[in-house]
Amino acid sequence: MSENTPAWASSTTWKKVAIWVTGGSFVVLILLTFDSLSKTNPGAGKVPTYSVINQEIDYRMDEAKKHYMPVIGKDAPLFGKALSEQDAEALVALGKKTVQAKNCINCHTILGNGAYYAPDLTRAWLDPNWRSPAEREALMLAFLKDPQPTAVTFGSGRRMPRLGITDEEAHGVVAFLKWMSAIDTNGFPNNFKTINHQED
Numbered sequence: 001m002s003e004n005t006p007a008w009a010s011s012t013t014w015k016k017v018a019i020w021v022t023g024g025s026f027v028v029l030i031l032l033t034f035d036s037l038s039k040t041n042p043g044a045g046k047v048p049t050y051s052v053i054n055q056e057i058d059y060r061m062d063e064a065k066k067h068y069m070p071v072i073g074k075d076a077p078l079f080g081k082a083l084s085e086q087d088a089e090a091l092v093a094l095g096k097k098t099v100q101a102k103n104c105i106n107c108h109t110i111l112g113n114g115a116y117y118a119p120d121l122t123r124a125w126l127d128p129n130w131r132s133p134a135e136r137e138a139l140m141l142a143f144l145k146d147p148q149p150t151a152v153t154f155g156s157g158r159r160m161p162r163l164g165i166t167d168e169e170a171h172g173v174v175a176f177l178k179w180m181s182a183i184d185t186n187g188f189p190n191n192f193k194t195i196n197h198q199e200d
């Protein structure tokens, strides 16, 4: 390096800049990680606690926010039995593990991850194809355990294979799908007609 090299062009300056930028980005990344966790942990911000499966869940246009939002309503315990936070967490966890073990996202999308061969499952709990809130739980359980004879057709023109899901696992999957439908996903998917409000 010659003596007349200006400071901005010297390699020492750029090494220092590189170190500060890397260090600074690292700190920002850590702050963002904690910020995201504070919003995505169950019970914090956008994700409900697991016991939300004891409530009625809907999905409606929020005029102030200008996008669809989950709406938690009156008591409506899943399978007719209100669960403690701990028991609800265990049931949802069983469902989530089943969904992972059977690789549902090979065909479906869940919270933006997965494939579009089959319907998006993020709001599957609210799909009007389950006919009515009174019939839904039984229809979902039957469908998950043996999809072909019990399909209520979700408009895909495709068929879901039998995945060897046990009765207990099916209950977990339904709990997982109900819990997931109460997650605030910033309005995605949009324009969704729910089983409770088929008129809009």
Ligand code: HEC
Pocket: 098, 099, 102, 103, 104, 105, 106, 107, 108, 117, 118, 119, 120, 121, 124, 125, 127, 144, 151, 152, 153, 154, 155, 156, 157, 158, 159, 160, 161, 163, 165, 173
């Ligand atoms: C090989 C592809 C495939 C896999 C893997 C698969 N599905 Fe499906 N699933 C489908 C297809 C196709 C449909 C639509 C059936 C129809 O239209 O009648 C469907 C429909 C559904 C529906 C109804 C959709 C709605 O809107 O309510 C649910 C719920 C569902 N699947 C859950 C699951 C779960 C849970 C798993 C994993 C345990 C899974 N699926 C794995 C292909 C698949």
